[in-house]
Amino acid sequence: MERSSEFVIDVRKLGLAGSPGSWESIATTVRAPEDLRVELIGVPQGDPVDLDLRLESVVEGIFVSGTVRATAKGQDARTLDDLEMPLDAAIEELFVYEADPQDEESQLVQAGLLDLEPAVRDAVVMSLPFRPLKDGDDGEFHYTLGEDITEDEPEEDPRWAALKSVLNEEKES
Numbered sequence: 001m002e003r004s005s006e007f008v009i010d011v012r013k014l015g016l017a018g019s020p021g022s023w024e025s026i027a028t029t030v031r032a033p034e035d036l037r038v039e040l041i042g043v044p045q046g047d048p049v050d051l052d053l054r055l056e057s058v059v060e061g062i063f064v065s066g067t068v069r070a071t072a073k074g075q076d077a078r079t080l081d082d083l084e085m086p087l088d089a090a091i092e093e094l095f096v097y098e099a100d101p102q103d104e105e106s107q108l109v110q111a112g113l114l115d116l117e118p119a120v121r122d123a124v125v126m127s128l129p130f131r132p133l134k135d136g137d138d139g140e141f142h143y144t145l146g147e148d149i150t151e152d153e154p155e156e157d158p159r160w161a162a163l164k165s166v167l168n169e170e171k172e173s
Contacts, residue, residue: 009116025055026054030048030049033121037074038130041074043071043073064091069087071084072086075132
């Protein structure tokens with residue numbers, strides 16, 4: 001874990017390490033890490049990511065909850081036009097003091113430090129749409145080819161005029 005990362009928080013300085021029941025709120029802005037995206041949309045590296053978090057000390061470790069806000073940039077899935085959309089992702093993660101050897105998913109408090117980057121990455125990437133669409137697109141596919149064609153009443157074919165007159169005579173009789 002890099003101490004210099006913006007995502008690393010020292011819970012000892014906040015007085016949370018080993019103090020169950022205490023909590024601290026943190027509101028900060030960090031730069032987006034590399035590869036915070038899915039195929040068509042993501043948060044560009046270096047863009048601002050707002051963290052509004054509450055760190056709560058519990059017996060097992062530190063529980064982090066709050067929101068992550070950023071602006072995702074990418075392309076519309078249908079038209080490939082550029083688009084931007086605001087993201088507001090919820091984050092809830094328990095950082096444990098001691099990990100169970102069979103639990104590979106747990107985040108650890110290492111030497112009093114929390115690395116929030118994996119939890120932020122999970123929250124943001126999971127909130128990104130798989131098929132981003134521009135606002136106002138109702139999900140229906142609309143297309144046009146060239147000009148709109150208006151159908152006029154077809155002209156009568158003179159070859160059928162004799163048959164039409166015979167049919168009209170039968171109706172009248």
